[in-house]
Amino acid sequence: MHEGSFYDAKWRSAGDYRPSIVAYYYKQWDDFHMGFHAHEATEFMYVISGVCSVETKRETIAMRKGDLVMLDAGVPHKLRVERGSPCRMLNVEFTFKPCGAVFPSFKQLADGDPALARMLERQLDTIVLRDSADVQPILKSLVLELDMGGAGAGREAMTNLLISQLLIRVARLTGEDAKDGAERQIHRYVRTAVEYIHQYYDCDIQAKDIAAAVNLHPVYLQRIFKANMSVSITEYLTELRMERAKMLLAGTDVPIIEIADYIGLNSRQYFSMLFKKITGLSPAAYRKSQASIQYYSDENVQIVDIPQ
Template sequence: MLTIEEVGCKGGDNVSANSFYDAKWRESGEFRPKIVAYYYKQWEDFHMGFHQHDWAEFMYVISGNCTVETDKDIVAMRKGDLIMLDAGVPHRLIVESGSPCRMLNVEFGFQPCDGIYPSMSQLANHNPMFAKLLEQRLDTIVLRDYEDIQVNLRNLVFELDLNRESAERGREMMTNLLMSQLLVRVARLVAVEAKNSAERQIHHYVRQATEYIHQYYDTAILAKDIAAAVNLHPVYLQRIFKSNMNKTINEYLVELRIEKAKMLLARTDVPIIEVADHIGLNSRQYFSMLFKKMTGITPAEYRNSKKTITSWNDYEVEIVDNN
């Protein structure tokens, strides 16, 4: 393990055992991240016991596969994945036999700092996504296959290596800037992942709603019935449906019913006066008015324009004897 002692900041080398999310890092003066240790190691057939640190930790998978287990979750990790564990989170590493895993670990706490180094309060005050991350208080953050994270970590470790060989203040400053950049980038990616997850959930609800409409369009369904079917408040479902489909639930339902009516008129001999019942409308007069509004012609005019033969009696069948 390579331990990095940094210079140029007030407060000595003591590393707090408090959480990354502790408000005192932003409200009790100017504090910045302090890298406590970093190390590369290749693991194989290794089952670590549960343990915890007094500082936060990044674990990045350079190659291979492993599992990081916390007291709340089990996370399968592969090449390019990053996990960030808050201080005090019980965890262990599991690497199976025959599948070596090479990892980079960076552990950090906080210390008081003067000068130009970005402080936690500065980062939070000037970066809304970072401030949001601090509000979320996530014990574990997992980011999958982001190449820029690897680049950031590689540059950070390069500077840390140089710091071990030189006490030049400029290099120590670069280390702190890269660490701040890494934290801000993690905050942005967490926000992106949260947005993508929310969008996936919204698409799921909208898809469920459209499936329900296609299944029950021929009944007297209402928007509240569809919302109940997908376990959402009707107003919220209406909003996300309109946002994703560029039409309201009622507009979608009406268009579907008219398309089904056109199919019945063109391909079957169902009497026009009965088509309304087949598409879930209880008023034949309303159906005719709605159909003309949507198509520009009446149901009878539409059927006449198609002249589709659907009865076997309308076909002349020639039987050919091949013997």
């Protein structure tokens, strides 16, 4: 293992370390044939447009628009772009540095996300994600922050959050790709359905609308959703709506008569009945109970005079 490897256990055990960007750049290549070389940092190579190939000592990776490759520090590789077929790429290189006052640490990320922990256990020196549209917005935000975020702790904190998000997303997508093709596709259908529900729960959506967004027959989506999530689409949507209702009741002053509209239920009476069925309290009683909890919490705060 290379001394600066992404998988080196010292980043998670010998104090608090965090990922740190050391280089990033856009580049359009054409008729380019790079010799084998290696970096001291871990590298992301994202294809914005065109085609190219990234070759390591063990494999040649054909890449096209939307593909991402992650190369561990010290991995020899070379880039090949044919004449007349330009390839535009975004490259981001990172290593690790002490956290200082900026968190989360890499250890906290690995301890808190099972997918990242599993990826670290596998120690893949090369990770390839095909058509990884999920990571492009994070990469774009990361580079914009590096370019325009100014200097100081605020910029460091934001870039740390963004690269942490990127690593977790890559880890989760890598975990999906470890499954066989059929299982991987089913998982993506279900994930897309869940994302749709979280974006549109405030609207009058039904299972058929979610299925149309995923381009699947409603009956088939219902079956694979239940198998993967252990609840039906309707049950998942209802649970999400009730969680959002509890948040609005406890944390905002939105009138109770309007909350049904905020969570995609047309009937206020139905909302009240459903909320009480699930929580055991009416919306008004729930808001009052949460206000009481906050009141007693505030009452328990004691101010102590310190002798001069």
